[in-house]
Amino acid sequence: MGPPGVGKGTQADRIKKKLNIIHLSTGNILRGEIETESDVGLKAKTFMNKGKLVPDEVLLDIIRYRISRPDCQYGYLLDGFPRTLPQAEGLNVIMNDIDHELDAAISLTADENELVRRLVLRGKESGRSDDNPEVVRKRQQVYWQQTAPLIDYYKKEGLLKEVNGLGTIPEITKRIMEALV
Ligand code: AMP
Numbered sequence: 001m002g003p004p005g006v007g008k009g010t011q012a013d014r015i016k017k018k019l020n021i022i023h024l025s026t027g028n029i030l031r032g033e034i035e036t037e038s039d040v041g042l043k044a045k046t047f048m049n050k051g052k053l054v055p056d057e058v059l060l061d062i063i064r065y066r067i068s069r070p071d072c073q074y075g076y077l078l079d080g081f082p083r084t085l086p087q088a089e090g091l092n093v094i095m096n097d098i099d100h101e102l103d104a105a106i107s108l109t110a111d112e113n114e115l116v117r118r119l120v121l122r123g124k125e126s127g128r129s130d131d132n133p134e135v136v137r138k139r140q141q142v143y144w145q146q147t148a149p150l151i152d153y154y155k156k157e158g159l160l161k162e163v164n165g166l167g168t169i170p171e172i173t174k175r176i177m178e179a180l181v
Helices: 008-019 026-035 039-048 056-067 085-097 112-126 133-147 149-156 169-180
Strands: 022-025 076-079 105-109 160-164
Touching (some): 008 022, 008 076, 008 169, 022 026, 026 039, 026 076, 056 085, 085 149, 105 149, 133 149
Parallel strands (some): 022 076, 105 160
């Protein structure tokens, strides 16, 4: 977990290599669906372009299908999911059903103004259509309203690892790895 722009994707990519596990980014999965113009993609696009969350049922269907596949049986890292309490509760049900167990929930923390600056820069470099100032602010707002409550949820479950997300990329990776042992 972590607000948009905190470096979830960058860190997930590094951690998956260190732990030799699969990296599942729901943002990437949805962008792939949009590219192939699937039904899910067409539905998701209208939400994503406004910086809003795609409905929980869509995400839970994607995750159930994806983590049940054989390549996930030795472990996986979820990036950008869950993002709401119903998604976290749904994930619990799915993992129970297929006999999986959540080891940890990592929350990357950072200053909001720095994040908006980073994201607008990323938008210019990568051309991601939801990385423009207006949508970026909206995505931050959505994070604090809908996703931040998950921090307490995972704290109560005893799974939360809070990691300072400001610093160099390798420094942050090191902090995450230390938090996981
Ligand atoms: P991300 O790449 O994680 O920043 O996600 C980009 C966009 O995809 C978000 O702003 C949402 O519109 C959508 N999205 C990704 N993951 C989720 C999720 N778990 N729940 C709802 N919407 C999501």
